[in-house]
Amino acid sequence: MLSKKTKYGIKALTYLAKQETGVPVSIATISEMENISLKFLETILLTLRKSGLLGSKKGKSGGYYLLKDAKEIKMSTVIRVLEGPIAMVPCVSLNYYEKCSDCPDEAACAVHHLMIRVRDSNLKVYGETSLADLMHY
Amino acid sequence: MLSKKTKYGIKALTYLAKQETGVPVSIATISEMENISLKFLETILLTLRKSGLLGSKKGKSGGYYLLKDAKEIKMSTVIRVLEGPIAMVPCVSLNYYEKCSDCPDEAACAVHHLMIRVRDSNLKVYGETSLADLMHY
DNA sequence: TATTACCCTACTAAATCTATAGGAGTAAAA
DNA sequence: TTTTACTCCTATAGATTTAGTAGGGTAATA
Incomplete structure (x- = not known):
């Protein structure tokens, strides 16, 4: 949510x-x-x-x-500031990486690989959308 | 998270x-x-x-x-069962739609439109990924 | 019939979320 | 110069969610 x-x-x-x-x-x-x-x-x-x-x-x-033009304000920045890391688990976070305590081997973790796909997909959306893209609705 | x-x-x-x-x-x-x-x-x-x-x-x-072959178990199903709706706001949920109380007009809401993009992008990932795709890591 | 393992409800401690309270500081207008 | 209209900042509190725990019940099998 x-x-x-x-x-x-x-x-x-x-x-x-x-x-x-x-x-x-x-x-x-x-x-x-x-x-x-x-x-x-x-x-x-x-x-x-x-x-x-x-x-x-x-x-x-x-x-x-x-402070900036709406075109320059990417939603990835906004989300990171307000919601925190875009990654849904710390072990796939680019900016706030942390190892999972329960997981001995990331390369063998299904959740890890699934969440990489989710992160990339969300990062694409947030990175491609700026405030300017949303302001005229 | x-x-x-x-x-x-x-x-x-x-x-x-x-x-x-x-x-x-x-x-x-x-x-x-x-x-x-x-x-x-x-x-x-x-x-x-x-x-x-x-x-x-x-x-x-x-x-x-x-109960089913791993290929038949899509992550969208798994996520919905365990985590709840894939949409991040109820007003863009396909299965559990609800109007936002604070928002008079969805069509004019920036969050609404952004979250539709996020939902579609996540739905694609979860829909295209099955248990079979993750089990061999 | 003893054991193994799932079934089910209820509870709790901790964390997080969603605000609210209350004042200090600042700038402009009257 | 006093008032008014603002932002600034910390602390706190109530509600909700999360992450587990407790403890007994029930069914199957050796």
């Missing part, structure tokens, strides 16, 4: 992508427009800013805005 | 696929060979039997065995 955090994060990003570039949008506005709990959204946008996807302006008429 | 339940279930299935067809293998044997907690495995195999993938024989020299 996709977490609400990721879901809301993607919705917020697409909302920002549709605005004039560089103009900050307040959390409250996004919260209302996308039906997202304000305080929850606050923490999500904070995460996105810390990851370098969003910029923010403090004080009156402040808010969040995209 | 893939749940341990699914991971262990796939391991158990591939172990059974490697045995002589129709000969029951005890839970204890699979548990030892694949490093899986016996009691946990018990509930997993029960689920697989109830779903129609496994048969069982009670009493001495009893155990579990595959």
Whole structure:
């Protein structure tokens, strides 16, 4: 299952992508427009800013805005920031590899090989899809 | 993340696929060979039997065995039984569709469209991969 | 009839998810 | 200069899910 955090994060990003570039949008506005709990959204946008996807302006008429062109924001990046590794098991993760404790031999593990296929397939989708591809729906 | 339940279930299935067809293998044997907690495995195999993938024989020299040829067991079935719907959001699930409460218009939802791509890509992998494809690793 | 092994329900500890609370800090407008 | 409208940040709490465990029941077979 996709977490609400990721879901809301993607919705917020697409909302920002549709605005004039560089103009900050307040959390409250996004919260209302996308039906997202304000305080929850606050923490999500904070995460996105810390990851370098969003910029923010403090004080009156402040808010969040995209730091890059929507075309440059790949969903693989967004998913990694909000949802974590794209791989479904650590032993096939490219960025966060970890050996499975229960598995003596990866090369002989059926789950390992299946999950490599799944990872590659998902990586292709997330890598080929940018915010620009989603913002006009 | 893939749940341990699914991971262990796939391991158990591939172990059974490697045995002589129709000969029951005890839970204890699979548990030892694949490093899986016996009691946990018990509930997993029960689920697989109830779903129609496994048969069982009670009493001495009893155990579990595959009901179908490994080629006929697609991973899409296995995943659905153990992990649940393949779709990451209910609003793109073919078998368990549900409307998202927070989303007024699916056609206008970026997450919806992204998750359709992900679902199709995963469905392809799981549909094209059978137990027979994994058992010889 | 003793033993072996599956059958089944219920329970629990730990982790994760989904928020919420409450204030500190900042910038612009009145 | 005071007020207002924002973001920033940490902590916490309730709900849900996960990963197992406990313990007895039931059927088959040697």
